[in-house]
Amino acid sequence: MNAEKYLARLKWFSILIFSLLLIVLGFTTKLILPSIQASFSPSFIRVSFVVSLAIVTTLSFNLLFVFINNIYLKMKHFEEELEETNILMKKMTDESERKNELLSHRNEELSNLHKIIREMTQTMDLTKILDVILESICKYLMYDRAIICLVDDEKRVLKPIHSLGVDEDSLSRMTIPMTDKTNPIVQSMLEKKPRILKWSQEYAHPTNNNETNELLHKPVIAVIPLEARGKIIGVLIVDNTKSKKILEERNLRELLVFTNQAGLAIENARLYETEKQFKEQLQEQVNLAVKKLEETQAQLIQSEKLSALGEMAAVVSHEVRNPLSTIRGSAELIDETIPADSINKKYSNFILQEVDRLNRIVTDILSFSQVPRLILKKININEIIDQLCTFLQASDFVKYEIKYHGDLDKNLPLVNVDVEQIKQVVLNIIQNACHFMSNQKLRQLEVKTYSDGNNVYLKISDTGAGIPPENINKIFDPFFSTRAKGTGLGLAISQNIIRAHKGLITAESQMNVGSSFTIKIPIEN
Numbered sequence: 001m002n003a004e005k006y007l008a009r010l011k012w013f014s015i016l017i018f019s020l021l022l023i024v025l026g027f028t029t030k031l032i033l034p035s036i037q038a039s040f041s042p043s044f045i046r047v048s049f050v051v052s053l054a055i056v057t058t059l060s061f062n063l064l065f066v067f068i069n070n071i072y073l074k075m076k077h078f079e080e081e082l083e084e085t086n087i088l089m090k091k092m093t094d095e096s097e098r099k100n101e102l103l104s105h106r107n108e109e110l111s112n113l114h115k116i117i118r119e120m121t122q123t124m125d126l127t128k129i130l131d132v133i134l135e136s137i138c139k140y141l142m143y144d145r146a147i148i149c150l151v152d153d154e155k156r157v158l159k160p161i162h163s164l165g166v167d168e169d170s171l172s173r174m175t176i177p178m179t180d181k182t183n184p185i186v187q188s189m190l191e192k193k194p195r196i197l198k199w200s201q202e203y204a205h206p207t208n209n210n211e212t213n214e215l216l217h218k219p220v221i222a223v224i225p226l227e228a229r230g231k232i233i234g235v236l237i238v239d240n241t242k243s244k245k246i247l248e249e250r251n252l253r254e255l256l257v258f259t260n261q262a263g264l265a266i267e268n269a270r271l272y273e274t275e276k277q278f279k280e281q282l283q284e285q286v287n288l289a290v291k292k293l294e295e296t297q298a299q300l301i302q303s304e305k306l307s308a309l310g311e312m313a314a315v316v317s318h319e320v321r322n323p324l325s326t327i328r329g330s331a332e333l334i335d336e337t338i339p340a341d342s343i344n345k346k347y348s349n350f351i352l353q354e355v356d357r358l359n360r361i362v363t364d365i366l367s368f369s370q371v372p373r374l375i376l377k378k379i380n381i382n383e384i385i386d387q388l389c390t391f392l393q394a395s396d397f398v399k400y401e402i403k404y405h406g407d408l409d410k411n412l413p414l415v416n417v418d419v420e421q422i423k424q425v426v427l428n429i430i431q432n433a434c435h436f437m438s439n440q441k442l443r444q445l446e447v448k449t450y451s452d453g454n455n456v457y458l459k460i461s462d463t464g465a466g467i468p469p470e471n472i473n474k475i476f477d478p479f480f481s482t483r484a485k486g487t488g489l490g491l492a493i494s495q496n497i498i499r500a501h502k503g504l505i506t507a508e509s510q511m512n513v514g515s516s517f518t519i520k521i522p523i524e525n
């Protein structure tokens, strides 16, 4: 209920009380009136009554209204005070709401910062860290664009390495020399102080390239040095070109908290990467050394085998060859005395054939145990192939019913080789191919020559039985043979000859499909 209504009720209540008083007075007067009437005249009594009634009424009303007025004033004052208190309360509520909002904003910032730092420290991959930093700056801290530049210690320049919202192409050409002390970005770094840069003509320094000047031409940019373990490693540059939001000191403080962590994360990732690279390089070197060691070991074993074989060959040549020539001479003499139609002729021929075979083995062992002496001649390898295949087409290819196909490079460069020894290598490989194709339905032999500019290649492919995978690494070993009458020296001798030419011989094979042997001879050997 408001004060006016309350007062109106109070007024009517007072009038009621007063009327009651009058009635009481009337009754009282009636009771005492006979005694008064006895002392005073009736007209005097009437006048006195009216006068006293008027006085009492006036006084009563005055008193009542003074009282009521006081109450009214007090209530009004009270109401005003209440209103003031209300306004104050509202102000206080507004203030606390504003503080609450600020607090929750700060809380959000802190939790964002926490999130970013956690994401940054969860990886050691530099690109991922840079991604997290830039995305966080634009997403949580609400900047339009951000660039991270790192110092290239060797070239003494500051180079952008990652950015968000900026044209990568123009950035790739932006470099800031660290020696340019007039450049505000360099100044900010050297002073280790973040700065808000406004465009000014002085920043368009001649040492800046167009991209740097263009960057500085933005309304406002913030430059925050990136520090790690007391050393400046680069800068973070942010701007609000699109939203046109003004950058303030407050922003710098916020960014500084962020860059303290970012700098450390970047440096850690770089150290990790360097260490990883170093480890990889070391591992590569170790692998290379192990491979070399294995090769040297293999060569050592081979040379030991060779020297043992050399000694054996010398003994064999002395102890076997001489008796063999005696046996052959005697066998020839006996053979001449045996008539052509005699049954013994067959046996004398056997002796001669086997003596020849033994002689061939001894020659093979001797040639394998000696380092091949080369008589070099500049020649086109195609010529050797042509000569050999013309001969084979009249002999082995007919005998084994082999289809020959030559794919010879017409522009093959000349190479320095020992023609006879290369012929022997090709013949060894082709004879093996003929032998291992003899039981196959498809009997095709292809000889291909080509060059890569530095080497000449000769590839001989057959459609033979193939080499089992477990044997492929043994076929060049001396005396390894799967043929009943093979000595296992053909490929070992061939490898020796190719190595003497500083070349390489390799084999590939697939069971029941075929095998191919590739010979590589350097052009400048």
Ligand SMILES: Nc1ncnc2c1ncn2[C@@H]1O[C@H](COP(=O)(O)OP(=O)(O)OP(=O)(O)O)[C@@H](O)[C@H]1O
Pocket: 428, 432, 433, 436, 462, 464, 465, 466, 467, 475, 480, 481, 482, 483, 485, 486, 487, 488, 489, 490, 491, 492, 515
């Ligand atoms: N074209 C081929 N197809 C399948 N196996 C092959 C082929 N060429 C070589 N080999 C395998 O390699 C082994 C070694 O060959 P290599 O020419 O050194 O000796 P060989 O032919 O057995 O005897 P020889 O000393 O009389 O030539 C062969 O016994 C065979 O197992």
Ligand SMILES: [Mg+2]
Pocket: 428, 431, 432, 486, 490, 491
């Ligand atoms: Mg052979």
